[in-house]
Amino acid sequence: MGLSKLNGLYREVILDYANHPHNKGSLATTTNTMTLHNPTCGDTINLQVDVKDNKINNIAYTGDGCTISQASASMMTDAVKGKTVDEALAMAKTFSDLAIGKKHPTTDLEQLGDAQILTNIMEFPARIKCATLSWWALQRALLKDSEEEEKNE
Amino acid sequence: MDNNINDYSADFPILDQQVNDERLVYLDNAATAQRPRQVIKALTNFYEQDNANVHRGVHTLAERATKDYEDARKKVQEFINAPTANEIIFTKGCTDSLNLVASTYGEQNIMPGDEIVISIMEHHSNLIPWQQLAKRKNATLKYIELTADGELDLADAKRKITDKTKIVAVTHASNVMGTITPLKELATIAHQHGAVIVGDGAQAVPHMPVDVQNLDVDFYAFSGHKMMSPMGIGVLYGKAELLRAMSPYQFGGEMINDVHREQSTWADIPFKFEAGTQNIAGAVGLGAAIDYLSNIGMEKVQQKEQQLINYVLPRLVVIPDVQVYGPQSPAKHTGVIAFNIKGLHPHDVATALDMDGVAVRAGHHCAQPLMEDLGVTATARASFYFYNTKEDADQLIKAIKETKEFFNIGTI
Numbered sequence: 423m424g425l426s427k428l429n430g431l432y433r434e435v436i437l438d439y440a441n442h443p444h445n446k447g448s449l450a451t452t453t454n455t456m457t458l459h460n461p462t463c464g465d466t467i468n469l470q471v472d473v474k475d476n477k478i479n480n481i482a483y484t485g486d487g488c489t490i491s492q493a494s495a496s497m498m499t500d501a502v503k504g505k506t507v508d509e510a511l512a513m514a515k516t517f518s519d520l521a522i523g524k525k526h527p528t529t530d531l532e533q534l535g536d537a538q539i540l541t542n543i544m545e546f547p548a549r550i551k552c553a554t555l556s557w558w559a560l561q562r563a564l565l566k567d568s569e570e571e572e573k574n575e
Numbered sequence: 576m577d578n579n580i581n582d583y584s585a586d587f588p589i590l591d592q593q594v595n596d597e598r599l600v601y602l603d604n605a606a607t608a609q610r611p612r613q614v615i616k617a618l619t620n621f622y623e624q625d626n627a628n629v630h631r632g633v634h635t636l637a638e639r640a641t642k643d644y645e646d647a648r649k650k651v652q653e654f655i656n657a658p659t660a661n662e663i664i665f666t667k668g669c670t671d672s673l674n675l676v677a678s679t680y681g682e683q684n685i686m687p688g689d690e691i692v693i694s695i696m697e698h699h700s701n702l703i704p705w706q707q708l709a710k711r712k713n714a715t716l717k718y719i720e721l722t723a724d725g726e727l728d729l730a731d732a733k734r735k736i737t738d739k740t741k742i743v744a745v746t747h748a749s750n751v752m753g754t755i756t757p758l759k760e761l762a763t764i765a766h767q768h769g770a771v772i773v774g775d776g777a778q779a780v781p782h783m784p785v786d787v788q789n790l791d792v793d794f795y796a797f798s799g800h801k802m803m804s805p806m807g808i809g810v811l812y813g814k815a816e817l818l819r820a821m822s823p824y825q826f827g828g829e830m831i832n833d834v835h836r837e838q839s840t841w842a843d844i845p846f847k848f849e850a851g852t853q854n855i856a857g858a859v860g861l862g863a864a865i866d867y868l869s870n871i872g873m874e875k876v877q878q879k880e881q882q883l884i885n886y887v888l889p890r891l892v893v894i895p896d897v898q899v900y901g902p903q904s905p906a907k908h909t910g911v912i913a914f915n916i917k918g919l920h921p922h923d924v925a926t927a928l929d930m931d932g933v934a935v936r937a938g939h940h941c942a943q944p945l946m947e948d949l950g951v952t953a954t955a956r957a958s959f960y961f962y963n964t965k966e967d968a969d970q971l972i973k974a975i976k977e978t979k980e981f982f983n984i985g986t987i
Contacts, residue, residue, distance in 0.1 A: 464939045489920060
């Protein structure tokens with residue numbers, strides 16, 4: 423088989439999002455932020471959201487990680503920009519559900535835009551966390567979950 | 576290297592399979608080794624013939640199980656040349672062994688203002704127990720730094736270890752870079768200052784002859800599963816006079832001498848530290864793994880790994896855009912090699928290698944302070960054991976080249 427199966431994971435569009443990330447940087451004004459770590463690999467995402475009139479007015483992220491986590495953050499931020507908080511949370515739920523093998527109707531998938539391409543991550547169980555990290559960060563940022571993961575001194 | 580000599584892979588049923596339609600090349604031995612048929616058979620025999628709880632039974636099976644368990648202890652004693660079998664404590668694993676020392680010896684002997692000295696290349700299991708102990712006791716945790724070549728800096732060790740130092744805890748071989756440390760020299764320095772030395776042998780005992788008396792270490796910890804035993808069994812060696820002065824780690828059955836309503840007295844070593852039903856089958860499996868290794872001879876095991884590293888390391892370092900961390904000279908290495916492909920995250924590398932049948936680890940390898948020191952967030956890690964072959968090394972090199980090609984990284 424060799425690396426041919428990799429084409430299923432690292433499609434051109436994914437490599438493009440990872441290599442030319444969208445919305446990477448910092449926002450001047452933020453209403454919701456969340457930093458998440460993937461302790462198994464050291465990936466970090468620092469997500470900044472500016473919510474205005476219950477809509478995601480602007481969103482950006484910093485951090486580093488593998489191709490999949492970077493592409494996912496890039497796609498996620500594109501997909502939720504301009505959506506209402508509830509719409510964005512529904513999209514995050516769709517993505518997390520797909521990652522654990524739960525089915526969703528096609529209309530939900532279409533909502534995800536380019537990000538739906540990454541849902542084929544299920545074929546690579548070890549990499550599911552890489553793809554879901556940014557969606558979890560979005561969920562926790564919007565729900566204003568505890569500021570950051572608990573830090574035990 | 577001549578591959579037909581010393582090929583042990585046929586003893587390992589798990590290695591004879593394909594993953595992702597490719598021949599499996601298992602290079603994650605630093606995480607856990609595979610089990611030879613001989614170890615699996617010893618476990619089956621134990622469960623089919625001798626299984627019972629130990630030390631308290633009078634019946635025949637209990638006697639057999641007790642003998643099996645204590646025979647395993649003797650095998651460990653001889654394997655690391657401990658003076659007596661009483662100084663061998665069975666634990667859950669290396670992490671458990673190190674926590675035992677920190678929470679008994681450390682708890683009793685560390686005072687405010689004392690120093691604990693470790694190295695920057697420690698696995699979290701030989702770092703966090705000391706970090707937390709230092710916090711509890713208002714003691715100072717100090718790190719021995721590395722030389723530019725990724726070796727332990729002995730000159731820095733001499734500066735860091737002072738008369739205030741009470742415990743020096745250092746790995747015998749790095750789980751990331753494969754660096755072998757001068758544990759014996761460190762023991763001498765520690766003892767000159769009246770400190771005890773704890774050796775973390777998780778990455779050493781499976782790969783080279785270890786003699787705790789020659790090293791003159793006070794405590795020495797290792798896991799069974801990295802040397803082909805079942806998981807969940809490990810060893811703590813400690814000098815008898817130190818172990819006797821230490822308070823118990825956990826309380827319960829098997830570890831007592833006499834129990835009354837208000838007070839209890841403890842069993843002698845090693846039982847004082849073995850509360851509750853132990854992993855008896857695990858100990859039996861460890862004994863079988865030791866038999867297997869002793870049958871080959873640890874010098875020969877080390878030699879075989881050296882041959883593999885001599886073969887693979889020069890072929891790896893010459894691939895453009897591949898960076899190898901730690902010593903570049905094969906002679907200073909165990910079978911562990913940490914590397915990155917420039918411009919590619921190690922997790923992507925590990926997924927790609929897996930598609931070519933090659934199992935490596937990617938991440939921080941439970942050594943985040945070392946990652947910070949190396950200026951990376953993560954690395955890929957290929958770790959060889961004596962049953963790996965020249966074909967395995969070739970398949971790794973080929974897969975790395977294909978990975979670069981797939982991701983369009985530089986020249987191949």
